[in-house]
Amino acid sequence: MVKKLATQQPKPAEITPEKIRNGIIKLIRRINKLKEFDISTIQERWDPKIKALTTKINDTMAEIFGYETIEYQKYSISTLDTLPIIMGGGKDPLFKVQEGYKKGI
Numbered sequence: 001m002v003k004k005l006a007t008q009q010p011k012p013a014e015i016t017p018e019k020i021r022n023g024i025i026k027l028i029r030r031i032n033k034l035k036e037f038d039i040s041t042i043q044e045r046w047d048p049k050i051k052a053l054t055t056k057i058n059d060t061m062a063e064i065f066g067y068e069t070i071e072y073q074k075y076s077i078s079t080l081d082t083l084p085i086i087m088g089g090g091k092d093p094l095f096k097v098q099e100g101y102k103k104g105i
Helices: 017-036 049-067 072-073 095-103
Strands: none
Touching: 049 072, 049 095
């Protein structure tokens, strides 16, 4: 008989005043890095630089709250892309791609 692995339910983050202070500092740093990001370096939709930014944002959320928490699930993001996906629509113009990521950031 095959045993099913129990999926762990997310738990509330254990937040202390010290963790809040440290979390705010980490968020300010992450926000400043996002503000510094040069959107003109994006040359195509699905650019790996955007995936790296998304990963860094989620890593910051995990450092603050922990991966297996309700708060991480609430505040982590899947993408910074704000453009719609159109089947058979062709390649999006670069300026639209950059504007979409700028809005997402």
